[in-house]
Structures are given as C-alpha cells and as structure tokens.
Amino acid sequence: MRWKNTFLWNGKPLYYNRIDQNNLAERSVEIPIAFMFLAQLEKRQNLLEIGNVLSNYENALSDYLGLRSRRIIDKFEVALGVENIDLMELPSAEKFDAIVCISTVEHVGQGYAGHAEDHDFEAPLKAIAKIYDLLEPAGKALVTVPFGKLLDGGWYIQFSQDYLNLLTSTYGIPAPAISTSYFQRIATELVELNPRQLWLQTQPEAMAETDYGWVYPYGNGLAVIELTKQVEPFKLTLDVPATPLTYHKPISETLSRDAFDQIYGVFKNLRSLNLIVFPDWSASEAEIQSALSPIIEAVMAHPDRAEVALLIDTTAIAEEDAGLLISSLLMELLAEQASEVTEEPGISLTGKLKPFQWQVLRLQLHARLKLSCESEEAIAQAQADHLAIVSLEQFRHQRITQLDTGMWTLQESRKD
Incomplete structure (x- = not known):
C-alpha cells in the first residue's frame, strides 16, 4: 500500500x-x-x-x-x-x-x-x-x-x-x-x-x-x-x-491470539485498492471457474495491478479445496500471459471469518466485483451488501486514484 x-x-x-x-x-x-x-x-x-x-x-x-x-x-x-x-x-x-x-x-x-x-x-x-x-x-x-x-x-x-x-x-x-x-x-x-x-x-x-x-x-x-x-x-x-x-x-479482552492472527493474515495481502468476490461454491466447478476466470484475468492484466488486491470469500468451502481450484486457474492464466505478468497477482482467500472479523475487514474493502454465479447468502453474512458493485467491464476501464483523504478509489480512465 x-x-x-x-x-x-x-x-x-x-x-x-x-x-x-x-x-x-x-x-x-x-x-x-x-x-x-x-x-x-x-x-x-x-x-x-x-x-x-x-x-x-x-x-x-x-x-x-x-x-x-x-x-x-x-x-x-x-x-x-x-x-x-x-x-x-x-x-x-x-x-x-x-x-x-x-x-x-x-x-x-x-x-x-x-x-x-x-x-x-x-x-x-x-x-x-x-x-x-x-x-x-x-x-x-x-x-x-x-x-x-x-x-x-x-x-x-x-x-x-x-x-x-x-x-x-x-x-x-x-x-x-x-x-x-x-x-x-x-x-x-x-x-x-x-x-x-x-x-x-x-x-x-x-x-x-x-x-x-x-x-x-x-x-x-x-x-x-x-x-x-x-x-x-x-x-x-x-x-x-x-x-x-x-x-x-x-x-x-475476549479474543484469542488466533483471532488476531487470522485477520492480520488477511490484512497482509491487502493493497491500496481491495476488491472482493463471493462465489457460489455450491455451483459446479465448471460454473465457478467460468465466473472467476475473467475476473482473475482482468485483475492480472489491469494497468494498476500492483496496487490491486482481489479477495475471494471462502466461507462456505474448505480453504484447501478453494485453494486448489484457484491455483489451477492461476496456473492456466499465468501460462497464457507469461510474457506479460511481471508482478505477483494480488489474489488471496478470506478463510472462514467471524462477524467481528468481517466488521473490520469491510473497512478495507472498496468494492465488490459482480460474478455470474455468486452467493447472496455469503454476501449477507459478511454484511457486504452496502459495498459498491463494480462490473467486470467497468473495472477494465477504470484506474485507481488516491484521494486527498488518503483513501483510494476507482475512476473512469481519461480519454484523450
């Protein structure tokens, strides 16, 4: 950041x-x-x-x-x-x-x-x-x-x-x-x-x-x-x-050290602009890959990718299973873009967060990227329905900008 x-x-x-x-x-x-x-x-x-x-x-x-x-x-x-x-x-x-x-x-x-x-x-x-x-x-x-x-x-x-x-x-x-x-x-x-x-x-x-x-x-x-x-x-x-x-x-005073370590583990993966997606893990693997692949590809290809983090909600799935699916997607995309990708993709999994952890993570999130198959239940549990919703097409044509407050935002690219 x-x-x-x-x-x-x-x-x-x-x-x-x-x-x-x-x-x-x-x-x-x-x-x-x-x-x-x-x-x-x-x-x-x-x-x-x-x-x-x-x-x-x-x-x-x-x-x-x-x-x-x-x-x-x-x-x-x-x-x-x-x-x-x-x-x-x-x-x-x-x-x-x-x-x-x-x-x-x-x-x-x-x-x-x-x-x-x-x-x-x-x-x-x-x-x-x-x-x-x-x-x-x-x-x-x-x-x-x-x-x-x-x-x-x-x-x-x-x-x-x-x-x-x-x-x-x-x-x-x-x-x-x-x-x-x-x-x-x-x-x-x-x-x-x-x-x-x-x-x-x-x-x-x-x-x-x-x-x-x-x-x-x-x-x-x-x-x-x-x-x-x-x-x-x-x-x-x-x-x-x-x-x-x-x-x-x-x-x-009531939290274990693990509760702090878990949320700090998520925070370590954050960047200047933090986006999140909520996949519907009950869908078929093909549907999930079809929904996530263009999102991950857009993040990896974005001109401001070094400043962008994509968080993937894994509340309803074992993190190991989600990790295998995401790793497979990343390997395919990296192979396709080998000559273009110079930074490590800022993509990470949330893990199973409790409400008090979501409360503080929401402060770090700038927007939710819309998926073709997403979990309304997970969005509600995370109380993330107030987040701005950005379509894939919007994201591809926006740049990140730092405001006078120090916060970051997405803005439309200037057309010369």
Whole structure:
C-alpha cells in the first residue's frame, strides 16, 4: 500500500506525526491537530496543558509560537517543568486563555497506571466540564478522547455519542460551546514501531461499533472536542446522579491470539485498492471457474495491478479445496500471459471469518466485483451488501486514484 504523508482535519491537510515516541495509534493525528490548534490561537499568553504529552514532540516551532512557557500539570508523571496536580483540584478562580488535553481525560477516575481510585464512569465528563469552567470568556480548549462503542476499559473510558451528549444534558456545557470532529483508523502498517497509518475524518454514526484494541492496537477511533467559553454564566456542578448507560468491555479482552492472527493474515495481502468476490461454491466447478476466470484475468492484466488486491470469500468451502481450484486457474492464466505478468497477482482467500472479523475487514474493502454465479447468502453474512458493485467491464476501464483523504478509489480512465 502506498501511504500518504497527510490527512485532512476539517478540510485542512496536516502532516501525520512521525516522531516515534508512543506513536502507535491516535498520536499520529492528535499531535498535529493539537499543534495546529495552538498555532491558530489569538491569545496564548496563559496556556494550560493537562497531561504531559506535547513536550515529547516539540521543536523550534514551539519557541517561535511561545508555547514552551505553558503550564503543564500531570497527576502522576514526574518530569522537569511538570506540576503533579490533579486537574479536579485546580481552583475555579484560576482561568486560562486556552487549554489542551491530549488523550488524558478518559483516564480520570479510572485507576490509571495502577493507581487505585473510586471507579466513576462519568469522571471523564466531569473533567471536561472542569476544563470548560477553567476557561476565560471566549477562551478555547481542545480535548481528544478515544471514541466509538461505549467501553469500560478498566483504566479508561471510550466515549460514545450518547456519552458525549451528557456534556450538555447533564453537565450544563452550552451546546454552542462544543464542536466535535471524529476520526476512524482505516489502516495501519503491520510493524511494531512507529507504523504508518491512515485516519479518515468521518461521522459518529459510522463509528458506533468501533472498538478499542481491535483490530489495531490501542485507539481505533478518536473524537476531537473543541470548547469555546460562552458569555453566559456557567456553574460547575459535579454532584449529579449517574446516567444509566451500557458500558461494554473491549472485545480485545475476549479474543484469542488466533483471532488476531487470522485477520492480520488477511490484512497482509491487502493493497491500496481491495476488491472482493463471493462465489457460489455450491455451483459446479465448471460454473465457478467460468465466473472467476475473467475476473482473475482482468485483475492480472489491469494497468494498476500492483496496487490491486482481489479477495475471494471462502466461507462456505474448505480453504484447501478453494485453494486448489484457484491455483489451477492461476496456473492456466499465468501460462497464457507469461510474457506479460511481471508482478505477483494480488489474489488471496478470506478463510472462514467471524462477524467481528468481517466488521473490520469491510473497512478495507472498496468494492465488490459482480460474478455470474455468486452467493447472496455469503454476501449477507459478511454484511457486504452496502459495498459498491463494480462490473467486470467497468473495472477494465477504470484506474485507481488516491484521494486527498488518503483513501483510494476507482475512476473512469481519461480519454484523450
């Protein structure tokens, strides 16, 4: 896969963070977002950072913008220039022009880093209300949190939209004061250190089932919350009854290593543009070969074949049997095109995936190629009926193009 150096935040291209300090997941996008937020501030004389994060990524730009003089508080981390203070104990009389808080509030009240605390599911919301209370009139704050399905991870809370809405309905932050953007991690390089990543700004509804630690380690969804202090008086009220919401456990805590290995095995075969077919394995071998042969031939002959992967669903057949049939087809086609094929065909089998594995694989799929004999049952089981459908003729006349978001798509070839 060809990775992109930039992502879009509200239409603005920003460079992904590539400093390898703890850069395994959401740091890739939240660091550049945080620095852009600070750089655009009109007033930055009185800055507060909650959680010692940005000091690991600073350079001469911080000196130029006057950011190093900010006050940094962190309840637990002992470091030069960091005050070990609990955010919730800061006097409300203290006010700040701007506050930045990167992936920190989700740990408030959750026993983070092995420190015993009373488990308060809504403590992260109370922390955000406290941040709002600490702002000067017209002051601004930026807070990032993991987002998707509402999770109790023990040492963190992953926010959902219903949970986030409590900032207004329960904790009294005016709705006009809150602006939120949402990011989903679409792809990650399968390496242990500083992987390249693809994050896409999206809508919260698209992330309702996004988990933490699945399919990629750590955060797979992110909410970027911007606060602007309104002129109307705000009374910080934290002693309120908890709202009855359902907090799930991260699916990663229940999965075996095999479940991860299986889906990563599929991911290793993915390329920039990933297509899928769902053969009807109950048809005769001749019918299946007749349906698959022109598809595989078209993929092998496509001008962008080095960037195209074709996945073949094998839910309803033993992978060994499917492998023999596909290998036979490939051998015939390779023999016919021996002088033309220079790259290894990007063709692979899905294996028997479970629904939670299909859920994450669907994010990687761009379209379904229409077969003359295909399994509607398999399509329904994979919940792949929402995928764009591309005919063989369309595919032959389309080229793949990378969008500004970093995603890839098929577009009609330009005719000179």
